[in-house]
Amino acid sequence: MEVTILKDLIxxxxxxxxxxxxxxxxxxxxxxxxxxxxxxxxxxxxxxxGMPYSKEKVDxxxxxxxxxxxxxxxxxxxNVENEKNAILHNPANQxxxxxxxxxxxxxxxxxxxREMIDSNSIFFVKEEVLYSRELQRLEEPEVxxxxxxYAGERGQEKANDYRQIYGGEKGEALASRAEExxxxxxxxxxxxxxxxxxxxxxxxMQTVLPYTVGVLLIVVLSPIFSQEYARKTKALxxxxxxxxxxxxxxxMISAFILSILSxxxxxxxxxxxxxxxxxxxGAKSFLQNWAQNPSPYPFTYMTSYFVITAMSFLGLIFxxxxxxxxxxxxxxSVISLVTAGVVTLFPITLSGxxxxxxxxxxxxxxxxxxxxxxxxxxxxxxxxxFDKVIMLPSVTAIFAVVLSILMVIGAYFSFRRCQVxx
Amino acid sequence: MELKINNLTKQYxxxxxxxxxxxxxxxxINGLLGANGSGKTTLMRIMCDILRPTSxxxxxxxxxxxxxxxxxxxxxxxxxxxxxYYPDFSAWDFMLYFSALKGLPKLTAENRCKELLDxxxxxxxRKKKIKTYSGGMxxxxxxxxxxxxxxxxxxLDEPTVGLDPKERAKFRNIISDYAIGKIILLSTHIVSxxxxxxxxxxxxxxxxxxxxxxxxxxxxSIKDFVWSLQVAPKDVDSYNSRFIVSNLKHSGEMVExxxxxxxxxxxxxANVSPNLEDLYLYHFKGEV
Numbered sequence: 075m076e077v078t079i080l081k082d083l084i085x086x087x088x089x090x091x092x093x094x095x096x097x098x099x100x101x102x103x104x105x106x107x108x109x110x111x112x113x114x115x116x117x118x119x120x121x122x123x124g125m126p127y128s129k130e131k132v133d134x135x136x137x138x139x140x141x142x143x144x145x146x147x148x149x150x151x152x153n154v155e156n157e158k159n160a161i162l163h164n165p166a167n168q169x170x171x172x173x174x175x176x177x178x179x180x181x182x183x184x185x186x187x188r189e190m191i192d193s194n195s196i197f198f199v200k201e202e203v204l205y206s207r208e209l210q211r212l213e214e215p216e217v218x219x220x221x222x223x224y225a226g227e228r229g230q231e232k233a234n235d236y237r238q239i240y241g242g243e244k245g246e247a248l249a250s251r252a253e254e255x256x257x258x259x260x261x262x263x264x265x266x267x268x269x270x271x272x273x274x275x276x277x278x279m280q281t282v283l284p285y286t287v288g289v290l291l292i293v294v295l296s297p298i299f300s301q302e303y304a305r306k307t308k309a310l311x312x313x314x315x316x317x318x319x320x321x322x323x324x325x326m327i328s329a330f331i332l333s334i335l336s337x338x339x340x341x342x343x344x345x346x347x348x349x350x351x352x353x354x355x356g357a358k359s360f361l362q363n364w365a366q367n368p369s370p371y372p373f374t375y376m377t378s379y380f381v382i383t384a385m386s387f388l389g390l391i392f393x394x395x396x397x398x399x400x401x402x403x404x405x406x407s408v409i410s411l412v413t414a415g416v417v418t419l420f421p422i423t424l425s426g427x428x429x430x431x432x433x434x435x436x437x438x439x440x441x442x443x444x445x446x447x448x449x450x451x452x453x454x455x456x457x458x459x460f461d462k463v464i465m466l467p468s469v470t471a472i473f474a475v476v477l478s479i480l481m482v483i484g485a486y487f488s489f490r491r492c493q494v495x496x
Numbered sequence: 497m498e499l500k501i502n503n504l505t506k507q508y509x510x511x512x513x514x515x516x517x518x519x520x521x522x523x524x525i526n527g528l529l530g531a532n533g534s535g536k537t538t539l540m541r542i543m544c545d546i547l548r549p550t551s552x553x554x555x556x557x558x559x560x561x562x563x564x565x566x567x568x569x570x571x572x573x574x575x576x577x578x579x580x581y582y583p584d585f586s587a588w589d590f591m592l593y594f595s596a597l598k599g600l601p602k603l604t605a606e607n608r609c610k611e612l613l614d615x616x617x618x619x620x621x622r623k624k625k626i627k628t629y630s631g632g633m634x635x636x637x638x639x640x641x642x643x644x645x646x647x648x649x650x651x652l653d654e655p656t657v658g659l660d661p662k663e664r665a666k667f668r669n670i671i672s673d674y675a676i677g678k679i680i681l682l683s684t685h686i687v688s689x690x691x692x693x694x695x696x697x698x699x700x701x702x703x704x705x706x707x708x709x710x711x712x713x714x715x716x717s718i719k720d721f722v723w724s725l726q727v728a729p730k731d732v733d734s735y736n737s738r739f740i741v742s743n744l745k746h747s748g749e750m751v752e753x754x755x756x757x758x759x760x761x762x763x764x765x766a767n768v769s770p771n772l773e774d775l776y777l778y779h780f781k782g783e784v
Contacts, residue, residue: 082596086589093584306580310641313544313574314597315566321597494546
């Protein structure tokens with residue numbers, strides 16, 4: 075009977091939180107916004123540099139990049155090089171002899187040496203060929219050819235930074251770990267190249283979660299305790315048999331059920347829409363973009379998505395616990411809503427404003443950052459704690475778990491011990 | 497069953513809301529009379545274990561209610577002074593929610609909700625959202641929810657606020673029927689609410705128990721202090737300023753006054769038997 079009553083209470087709490095006109099309105103808005111971002115979102119971290127969706131572009135990239143689908147090895151690199159040379163050295167793509175002579179004179183006048191001019195056939199390629207898709211499609215594979223070299227260089231750079239900034243044991247430990255991880259990517263890991271816009275868009279859409287799932291949860295969950303104070307129903311609840319135990323558990327369970335369902339709904343919509351529009355190819359592909367996303371982790375897009383999803387789930391629990399805690403401490407639904415909104419959305423909105431490394435690092439521990447979770451794996455970030463190097467995702471996960479537990483306990487006792495004074 | 501309040505004090509800053517209050521409640525209807533701010537609500541909240549006292553304790557059959565915790569709340573029904581509700585819930589959902597909160601199995605809960613909503617006259621409109629209800633309807637819903645678990649201890653804080661005379665009469669009948677074998681504490685500043693149905697009456701003033709007795713003896717303390725007197729209209733103001741005038745009635749050329757006073761207001765004044773309203777005015781003369 076006890077379990078049945080708890081189930082009944084959970085059902086009522088879910089209805090109390092979700093069956094409000096404002097919730098339906100917000101749900102409609104965030105679904106629309108989410109759809110809009112899938113189509114028109116510009117995400118600079120994507121290999122496509124934030125290009126909005128277009129069927130032609132998807133077909134074109136899919137065709138061009140799938141052609142080079144495979145593990146990046148010497149043969150693959152050579153193949154890209156050969157393709158490029160075949161275009162550049164094709165006599166049909168070269169300018170005429172007269173034009174060649176004129177171009178050479180122009181380059182000599184600019185100060186280039188004759189050896190350099192003669193060894194770069196690209197100077198004598200027709201302009202329409204230079205800007206043709208035939209040649210431009212090789213840009214991405216050409217960059218990918220340097221994957222292992224870039225990984226090695228990045229590791230060295232990072233290691234040098236640590237040695238310079240910290241020095242001593244800490245600097246050396248962090249540097250060694252950076253070298254070790256990037257060295258693995260450079261020497262042992264076999265990167266796979268493929269068309270992967272669908273997977274990269276799926277990753278990019280993680281950054282939208284605070285504005286979809288986050289906003290929805292703020293609206294749905296922030297009144298969960300605070301409305302009992304504001305509506306003066308706490309006196310009725312706290313004087314009832316299960317008012318100081320089961321109903322609090324029911325509120326918390328219903329909050330977690332609602333948050334998990336909202337998160338799953340958005341993830342499901344994203345997966346279905348993105349894979350339908352952008353394609354499912356690229357699961358095995360590497361995700362490093364050395365300018366924007368120099369990740370030291372040897373993840374493919376698929377493994378990365380699993381890791382990020384797991385971390386994002388943790389962020390969801392963290393965010394839900396935070397909202398529950400805020401709600402239990404707020405005497406009005408409006409204060410609860412505003413506080414939860416500030417805690418959830420401000421760090422994300424302001425992360426672009428505050429440039430300081432420390433501030434950015436603090437933001438990484440905010441619930442909404444953990445909900446996004448992609449940024450935790452984007453660069454090499456680690457802490458030196460108790461003579462050990464611990465990577466940022468691990469520290470964040472531990473922090474989120476510990477704080478979530480504390481906040482849930484805090485919310486429980488805050489409501490249980492709440493006094494009805496006015 | 498005995499509910500004992502033992503030297504209870506609640507202090508907010510320098511203000512004593514409840515001041516060394518001691519009383520023992522036994523089965524029956526206990527009326528708690530007091531002006532606004534006299535500490536009735538604070539006392540009731542402490543008795544419902546939703547407000548911690550500064551000192552003192554509430555004991556049910558000798559055991560502190562905070563120790564009894566859930567076992568105490570299982571016996572408790574409470575209607576607070578300001579009855580909170582969920583505007584988007586129907587009365588039916590609201591009652592079922594509180595049935596679950598009070599540990600009633602679903603089938604029992606449904607039967608009980610039906611019975612109570614019928615009793616308070618809300619069964620026909622049970623599916624309507626509470627936000628569409630009038631103040632009186634909401635108050636009746638509050639009374640119904642307080643009774644849902646068939647409580648052995650029923651605490652009602654100003655339960656008749658917002659009810660019309662017919663509804664108040666009905667409420668009194670419901671409570672009278674319900675009172676057998678239960679401890680009912682009913683606070684009010686409306687004398688007629690308790691006059692007809694209370695077995696015992698307590699008067700609370702400045703957080704202290706000012707007086708208590710059975711309803712038929714409560715007025716004994718002022719039996720020599722209530723007077724009836726006929727005066728000329730021009731003298732009314734003078735009497736009003738010097739005495740507590742509990743009633744004023746024009747009778748032909750003269751005005752008939754009912755005065756509560758320890759001293760005889762006039763040689764012509766005749767002693768009459770006091771009622772609860774006279775007693776209330778006697779205690780709260782400075783506050784009305």
